[in-house]
Amino acid sequence: MSGTSSPTAQRDPEADRATLRAVHSALTAGDIARAGAMAARALAEGLEHPMLLDLAAGRLEAAGRIDEASALLTRAAALAPHAPGIRNALGLRSEE
Numbered sequence: 001m002s003g004t005s006s007p008t009a010q011r012d013p014e015a016d017r018a019t020l021r022a023v024h025s026a027l028t029a030g031d032i033a034r035a036g037a038m039a040a041r042a043l044a045e046g047l048e049h050p051m052l053l054d055l056a057a058g059r060l061e062a063a064g065r066i067d068e069a070s071a072l073l074t075r076a077a078a079l080a081p082h083a084p085g086i087r088n089a090l091g092l093r094s095e096e
Contacts, residue, residue: 016047023051032058050080054089 019042026035032055039055053076060069076086 011046016049019047020049020051023055027055048075048079050076050083050086053079054086057089 019038023035023038023042026032026038036055036059039052040059042049043052043056053072057069057072057076060066060072070090073086073090076083077090080086
């Protein structure tokens with residue numbers, strides 16, 4: 001161990017759940033741009049969750065940054081290996 005704290009150890013679980021609920025609410029309301037921006041901000045702050053990674057991957061893909069998007073989807077799949085949406089997205093990218 002390097003002696004540094006894990007970002008997860010310093011996280012506020014209730015605040016993380018509130019963030020995830022807010023992102024999900026934006027998605028449910030159909031505000032994909034807002035949900036994507038919220039996901040990017042949460043990831044930058046150290047919150048790692050498959051939904052956030054999937055949204056960030058979508059934004060990267062739309063910007064033509066396919067390799068970076070695939071890397072995020074791979075991370076998402078590691079966290080949620082049975083999530084059909086993530087598995088489908090990875091499968092579609094591997095066929096390109």
